[in-house]
Amino acid sequence: MPPTLIDETDRINADYARVSDDDRGAAEGVESQHSDNEEFGEEIGRPLAATYQDNSLSAFSGRERPEFQRLLADIARGLIAVVIVWHADRLTRDVREALDIIKLFRAHNVRLYSVQKGGEYNLNRASGRADFIADINQAEKESGHKGERVSLARKRQARTGQHGGGIRRFGWGVPTGRVRSKCLNPKAPLDERVYVDVPVLDMTKHRQDEAAEIRIWAKELLAHGNMAQLMRGIRERGVKTVSEADERKVKRGGKIVDHGGWDAKTITRIVTGPRVSGHAVYKGEIIKADAYPAILPEETRQALIALLSDPARVTTPGNTPKWLISKSTGGSCGQCSAGGMITVRHNSKGPVYRCEVCHKGNQLAPLVDEYVASVAVERLSRSDLVELIKPPRPEVDLAALRADVIELRRRKKEAGLSYARGRIDLETLETVKADTDQQIAKLRAVIAEATAASPLVDFLDTDSVEAAAAVWGTLSVGRRREIVRVLMDVTVLKGDPYELDPDTIRIVPRARHQPRAVSLD
Structure with a gap:
C-alpha cells in the first residue's frame, strides 16, 4: 500500500547544499550554493522555506552527512514537497545511492530541481530518471579521476611525513581528542545505515606501550634469535594485536572470525619495516627518511633484517x-x-x-x-x-655484508644449475659449494658479532x-x-x-x- 501523503500545500520547499572540502572552514561554498538555489526557487515559483547544509563532507565516501540524513527523514515523514540542489552530485556521487534517492522521492511525491540543469528531474518518467542517473554517472567518473589525484596526494603526504589515513600500525597512533563519524554498514539502504564516532589518531606519534614492546622484541631477537621464545614471551605478557586492542572485527569471506593473534611473519614485518625506524613509505618504497620519530634506530633495523632474512636460521618452532x-x-x-x-x-x-x-x-x-x-x-x-x-x-656496513651473503648464495645456486645442465662436473660443484659456504660462514660471523x-x-x-x-x-x-x-x-x-x-x-x-x-x- 502506498504511503499516505500530506497535501502539497501543507508541505515545504527546501534546498540541499554540500561541499566536500572546506579548507578555510568558513562555509562559503555551501552559502554560495544556497544563494543560487534560493534565487532559482524564486524564478520557478518554488520559494524556499528550509535549507539543509553539510559542510566539508564527501558524498562518495560513505561518511555520515547529518543534514542529508535529516532531509531524507523529513521526506519520509511527508514534510517536503520540493528539493532544489545546485547540481545532482550535491546529493550523491554513488549510482546505487542515487537509485535509493529516486525510490524515496517517488514514494513521497517529492519533486527534484537542479540549478545547473535549469529545471526539474521528472523522476516519475524514465527520461527524467535517466537524466539524473547520467549526471550521477558523470560525477562518479570525475570521482575516479579524483581518486588518481588522491593517490598522488597520498604520495606527497608520505614524502612530507604526513599520515594519509587507513588502519593504524602497531606502535603508532595517539588519540588527538577529536572524533569522526564512521558508517558501519555503508552498503545498507539509506534509512538503515548505522554511524558511530571513532577517535581521530595522530599516526606520526608512538603509542608508548606498543613502542616499548617493539623494542623488547628487537632486544630479544638480537640476544638469542629465537622467534619461538619471543612468541612465548608475547603470549605470557598478554600483548594485544591492533585488532584486539582496537576491538576491530576480523572478517574472512564476509564472515567474522576469531583474532588469530601474533605470528612470526607479523613480528618480522613490524621490526624490519622502514616505518619502525621513522621512514615514510609509499607502496613499499621509502620516499622520505626520518619522517617520524624512530622506535628502533636504523642500525638496529638493519641488524634484524640481516638476522631474520638469513635462510640458515631454523624457522620451525621445535621445542621452546x-x-x-x-x-x-x-x-x-x-x-x-x-x-x-x-x-x-x-x-x-x-x-x-x-x-x-x-x-x-x-x-x-x-x-x-x-x-x-x-x-x-x-x-x-x-x-x-x-x-x-x-x-x-665496531662500525660495520650491515647492508653491504648482507648483499655479499646474497651474492654468494646466488653463485652457489648458479653452480647447481650449471651442474644440472652438464656444464661442470660434480667435483667442481662441490668445490664451489664448499668455498662459498666457507665465505658465507665468515660473513655471518661478522654480522653476528656486530649485531x-x-x-x-x-x-x-x-x-x-x-x-x-x-x-x-x-x-x-x-x-x-x-x-x-x-x-x-x-x-x-x-x-x-x-x-x-x-x-x-x-x-x-x-x-x-x-x-x-x-x-x-
Whole structure:
C-alpha cells in the first residue's frame, strides 16, 4: 500500500547544499550554493522555506552527512514537497545511492530541481530518471579521476611525513581528542545505515606501550634469535594485536572470525619495516627518511633484517626451551669422565638435569634453576657489572655484508644449475659449494658479532639485589639463558633427589669477554 501523503500545500520547499572540502572552514561554498538555489526557487515559483547544509563532507565516501540524513527523514515523514540542489552530485556521487534517492522521492511525491540543469528531474518518467542517473554517472567518473589525484596526494603526504589515513600500525597512533563519524554498514539502504564516532589518531606519534614492546622484541631477537621464545614471551605478557586492542572485527569471506593473534611473519614485518625506524613509505618504497620519530634506530633495523632474512636460521618452532641450563649454555656433568653435558629429562620425580652420557645427576630442574637464578641476580646487582659488558661493537656496513651473503648464495645456486645442465662436473660443484659456504660462514660471523646485544645491559641501573630480581622477573627464558651463558659455567654433581644441596652445583664465573659456545637451540 502506498504511503499516505500530506497535501502539497501543507508541505515545504527546501534546498540541499554540500561541499566536500572546506579548507578555510568558513562555509562559503555551501552559502554560495544556497544563494543560487534560493534565487532559482524564486524564478520557478518554488520559494524556499528550509535549507539543509553539510559542510566539508564527501558524498562518495560513505561518511555520515547529518543534514542529508535529516532531509531524507523529513521526506519520509511527508514534510517536503520540493528539493532544489545546485547540481545532482550535491546529493550523491554513488549510482546505487542515487537509485535509493529516486525510490524515496517517488514514494513521497517529492519533486527534484537542479540549478545547473535549469529545471526539474521528472523522476516519475524514465527520461527524467535517466537524466539524473547520467549526471550521477558523470560525477562518479570525475570521482575516479579524483581518486588518481588522491593517490598522488597520498604520495606527497608520505614524502612530507604526513599520515594519509587507513588502519593504524602497531606502535603508532595517539588519540588527538577529536572524533569522526564512521558508517558501519555503508552498503545498507539509506534509512538503515548505522554511524558511530571513532577517535581521530595522530599516526606520526608512538603509542608508548606498543613502542616499548617493539623494542623488547628487537632486544630479544638480537640476544638469542629465537622467534619461538619471543612468541612465548608475547603470549605470557598478554600483548594485544591492533585488532584486539582496537576491538576491530576480523572478517574472512564476509564472515567474522576469531583474532588469530601474533605470528612470526607479523613480528618480522613490524621490526624490519622502514616505518619502525621513522621512514615514510609509499607502496613499499621509502620516499622520505626520518619522517617520524624512530622506535628502533636504523642500525638496529638493519641488524634484524640481516638476522631474520638469513635462510640458515631454523624457522620451525621445535621445542621452546623452558630451563636455564643446557649444553649450549655451558652446563656440564661433574660425575662423568667423558666430559658429558647436562640436559633436562623427565622421570618419576619430574623434570631433572642429568648427563647425556653417563645419565647421572638427576637433580630437580626447578630447584637448580632457582639456585642458579639467585646467583645470577646477585652478580647482576653489583656495581662492577659494566666490566662484564664487552666494548661497543665496531662500525660495520650491515647492508653491504648482507648483499655479499646474497651474492654468494646466488653463485652457489648458479653452480647447481650449471651442474644440472652438464656444464661442470660434480667435483667442481662441490668445490664451489664448499668455498662459498666457507665465505658465507665468515660473513655471518661478522654480522653476528656486530649485531649481538649484551643481555646484561638491562641491569646497568640496578643498585640492589631486589632491583635486579625485579628486572630478572620481566625477562623471557631465552633472555635469562643468555645471561647465564655470559656470566658462568655450571657443573652439576649427584645430589639429593628431592632437595637441593648448593655444594652439588658448581658455578664458575666467566672471565671478561671470554668467548662462549654458539647456541644451537
